[in-house]
Amino acid sequence: MKKNRPLLIIEDSDEDFEVTCWALNKIGFTHPIVRATHCEEVLLLLLSGTTPADWNNLLPCLVLLDLNLPRMNGLQFLRDLRVIKSPPAIPIVVVSTSNNPSDVSTSYSLGAAGYLCKPLSLDSYVEKLRYLTHYWFDAVTLPE
Amino acid sequence: MSEANINPTQSEAPPHITAKNVDLNNCDREQIHLVNAIQPHGVLLVLNESTLSIIQVSANTESFLGLSPAAMIGQTIDCLLDNENVAALRSQLATKNLADGFSHLLTVSCVHTNERFHLFGNRIDELLLLEFERPNDTEQFSDNNHFLRLNATIQQLRGSTSLLQFIGIVVDQIRDWTGFERVMVYRFDTDGCGEVVAESKSPDLETYLDLHYPASDIPAPARRLFMLSPLRHLPDVDYLPVPLIPENPPLLNGRSVDLSYSFLRSVSVMYSGYLRNMGAKATLVLPLMKDGELWGLISCLHHSTPKYMPYESRIPVEFLAKIVSQMMNDKEKMDHYSYRYQLDQSLHQLAAALERFETFEQALVLGKTNLLTTLDAQGAVLIINGKLNLLGKTPTEQQVGLLVVWLAQQDELVFSTRRLPHDFPLAQTFKVIASGVLSMRFSRANSDGIIWFRPEEQQEVSWAGNPNKPVEFIEEGQEIRLTPRTSFALWKEYSQGQSRLWLTCELEYAKQLRQVISYIIVNRISLLTQINAELERSNAELEAFAYVVSHDLKEPLRGIHNFAELIKIENDVPSPEKRLQRIETILSLANRMDNLLESLLKYSRIGLSELDLQSTYIGNLVSQSIDVLKKANPEMGVTFNIQPTLPIMNCDRMRVEIIFHNLILNAIKYNDKVKKTVEIGCNTSVNPAEFYVRDNGIGIPADYHEHIFQLFRRLHGSDEFGGGNGTGLTTAQKAIKRHGGRIWMESSENVGSTFYFTLAPDLISNKEVMQ
Numbered sequence: 001m002k003k004n005r006p007l008l009i010i011e012d013s014d015e016d017f018e019v020t021c022w023a024l025n026k027i028g029f030t031h032p033i034v035r036a037t038h039c040e041e042v043l044l045l046l047l048s049g050t051t052p053a054d055w056n057n058l059l060p061c062l063v064l065l066d067l068n069l070p071r072m073n074g075l076q077f078l079r080d081l082r083v084i085k086s087p088p089a090i091p092i093v094v095v096s097t098s099n100n101p102s103d104v105s106t107s108y109s110l111g112a113a114g115y116l117c118k119p120l121s122l123d124s125y126v127e128k129l130r131y132l133t134h135y136w137f138d139a140v141t142l143p144e
Numbered sequence: 145m146s147e148a149n150i151n152p153t154q155s156e157a158p159p160h161i162t163a164k165n166v167d168l169n170n171c172d173r174e175q176i177h178l179v180n181a182i183q184p185h186g187v188l189l190v191l192n193e194s195t196l197s198i199i200q201v202s203a204n205t206e207s208f209l210g211l212s213p214a215a216m217i218g219q220t221i222d223c224l225l226d227n228e229n230v231a232a233l234r235s236q237l238a239t240k241n242l243a244d245g246f247s248h249l250l251t252v253s254c255v256h257t258n259e260r261f262h263l264f265g266n267r268i269d270e271l272l273l274l275e276f277e278r279p280n281d282t283e284q285f286s287d288n289n290h291f292l293r294l295n296a297t298i299q300q301l302r303g304s305t306s307l308l309q310f311i312g313i314v315v316d317q318i319r320d321w322t323g324f325e326r327v328m329v330y331r332f333d334t335d336g337c338g339e340v341v342a343e344s345k346s347p348d349l350e351t352y353l354d355l356h357y358p359a360s361d362i363p364a365p366a367r368r369l370f371m372l373s374p375l376r377h378l379p380d381v382d383y384l385p386v387p388l389i390p391e392n393p394p395l396l397n398g399r400s401v402d403l404s405y406s407f408l409r410s411v412s413v414m415y416s417g418y419l420r421n422m423g424a425k426a427t428l429v430l431p432l433m434k435d436g437e438l439w440g441l442i443s444c445l446h447h448s449t450p451k452y453m454p455y456e457s458r459i460p461v462e463f464l465a466k467i468v469s470q471m472m473n474d475k476e477k478m479d480h481y482s483y484r485y486q487l488d489q490s491l492h493q494l495a496a497a498l499e500r501f502e503t504f505e506q507a508l509v510l511g512k513t514n515l516l517t518t519l520d521a522q523g524a525v526l527i528i529n530g531k532l533n534l535l536g537k538t539p540t541e542q543q544v545g546l547l548v549v550w551l552a553q554q555d556e557l558v559f560s561t562r563r564l565p566h567d568f569p570l571a572q573t574f575k576v577i578a579s580g581v582l583s584m585r586f587s588r589a590n591s592d593g594i595i596w597f598r599p600e601e602q603q604e605v606s607w608a609g610n611p612n613k614p615v616e617f618i619e620e621g622q623e624i625r626l627t628p629r630t631s632f633a634l635w636k637e638y639s640q641g642q643s644r645l646w647l648t649c650e651l652e653y654a655k656q657l658r659q660v661i662s663y664i665i666v667n668r669i670s671l672l673t674q675i676n677a678e679l680e681r682s683n684a685e686l687e688a689f690a691y692v693v694s695h696d697l698k699e700p701l702r703g704i705h706n707f708a709e710l711i712k713i714e715n716d717v718p719s720p721e722k723r724l725q726r727i728e729t730i731l732s733l734a735n736r737m738d739n740l741l742e743s744l745l746k747y748s749r750i751g752l753s754e755l756d757l758q759s760t761y762i763g764n765l766v767s768q769s770i771d772v773l774k775k776a777n778p779e780m781g782v783t784f785n786i787q788p789t790l791p792i793m794n795c796d797r798m799r800v801e802i803i804f805h806n807l808i809l810n811a812i813k814y815n816d817k818v819k820k821t822v823e824i825g826c827n828t829s830v831n832p833a834e835f836y837v838r839d840n841g842i843g844i845p846a847d848y849h850e851h852i853f854q855l856f857r858r859l860h861g862s863d864e865f866g867g868g869n870g871t872g873l874t875t876a877q878k879a880i881k882r883h884g885g886r887i888w889m890e891s892s893e894n895v896g897s898t899f900y901f902t903l904a905p906d907l908i909s910n911k912e913v914m915q
Contacts, residue, residue: 019707068696072847
């Protein structure tokens, strides 16, 4: 896999984005990280098939998706993605504060590749992200 | 194939029971109408109607008509009547309805004796029956007198105020008319038992009033015959029956002619025996009908001598009995009028109590008016959720429990019996308290319901001491069962474990009470269903609310936690700017959390307290809201267009101010135009009035119109447009819903939004009601 394929984080909160970046950095994550604050923009990009320069003109290798977003929320984003004729082959992992069982099951039924519940403690968050990157970048094979 | 083969059961059929083989044990099966004999005070002819040829005659023809039976059989009617009379008879036969009984056809002279006779006819089993009776030539009857007398009697009957008084007049009048020494009215119960309810008699006779007698005294076939003939007359109890000759005419194929309607028909030997035992020499019996059923009998007895009532004297009596039957219904209703009125009153009081009290026990058992207040019963049980509530004189709880199980097996929801121990043998042990039962179940689903108990009746009758000393005509050394006294004994034996009859109005009362209770149960169930549905909805809402709240509060809390940890971790990397930045973030997150909590509190308060409805001038409220907003943000540069004629509404002032505050705040906040305008108005031409807040702001994409009222739902980042936490519209909506109103919106992106709302429930249109 190309080392410069970015990890896309869809997250509206600056604080949360900062913490996630800090944690990924701490575990030695090397892929470039890009951010979107609204699902709509991501959906448009994926639909148009063009990728912006700051994405290195490449599709992201993995998407971390927050659920609680202004306007289109994460679940709606998953729902809309499914309607696309040839959806991009990118796993989407939900990363949310919500532990609402209905959010978890809805996410999976809408095709989420995982559901990570953000813990209160930073240490646990770092651990969870370490497992996540191990799994996605060391254990499984992602599409080119 | 012979006829015997065609009907193989014939040989096995029980033999007919007639005067020849009747006794007390089988007299209810005695076929009185196939007696093949008549009384001697007239003549009976059986004819083929088409040819008017004589098939069978009573043996006494010679003394009446001057011709022996042998001389008549096989002849036509011409052997008795002249041509003129035969022609008149034929024309009568062609026009009169002879199927339902004997009709008077003609008064004829017999060609042999020149004697005059009344001629009556009846068509039965394709045979013509003719009866000849001598007219009354001794007394002069004037039709006019009859009418006047009848009229006076009917007037008197009309004036009676109770059934008993009514029947009292009937027996007095009939005794007066007929000259019979004793005239009684028997009343039948549903089971055929009876009672003498009225009597008029000459003073020297002993009274039969209030005598009870068993059903076997007037067995079912006799009751049927009484119903069929408007009048039965036995002029001489000691008559010699006159047989019909020949006994088996070839034309009848072994059948006996059906004398059901015959006036002359010979009576049952049991009947004449009974009358003899009572010392009666002659009788006249008329049926009393009510609603097509045999209600009772008017029974006239003559004790000193035989007594013959000729046709002329019978007509007005028969007519009177028919009128009495017609009037019975109204009089019986009148009889229980005050009882029915009281039952009605109790029903209303119980219904009111059922509405007022929470439990059926409170309403039906513990109240001032209870299940026994008016209804003539000694005890009652209310069964609710299988639990028994006993009231008054009832069997034990265990006994009632058994009864409840049995009652639940009955088909009818309202059930009554006056002979419980006979229907339900286990009741034998408590028959003194509960021989009669009136019960109703609220539904078929369980045994919940009400039971009333009536004690055994004969104890009551014995206490009343009514039977006194009924006459006895028992000859020494002979055992004769059929006397009034032995009848009463028999009745007593029969009425073991029997209570007084349940009246129609009592059954009606139970039915109505059941309806009232069912109605209340149904209402309670639907109310409960409604409450449950609401509870479920509010539970679901609460659950969703809890998740939303915990999620949205956790987010800043987690941020605070994370940044504090970061500061801790980065302790050894001295960078004062970075650290200050981290602390600023924590402070801002703490502020956001405080803000969220504050909004949440406001939101929940909207639903907490009662609505405080006051007449409110909305214009003032709007100005106040704008003033508050202007003070908080002096330089917002918004043009407000407020409709000058905003109405006065009956509403909760505090809550409506919250509505306007949130809507106007949104209208200002989400507006990127240089010239911001907010328009506030009301359309009062519709009902309920529709308020609106219109802006020229950024608008809301159509996709999100349905999401914007969700709690904590933001369409923008938390820092865009001055920051919002997604509670404004939710709060406004809650305040509107609290008034029963609704909120909706129209918007287009970059042009502006208009929020509409009402402060009262929508009126349901007639069309919707129809649907």
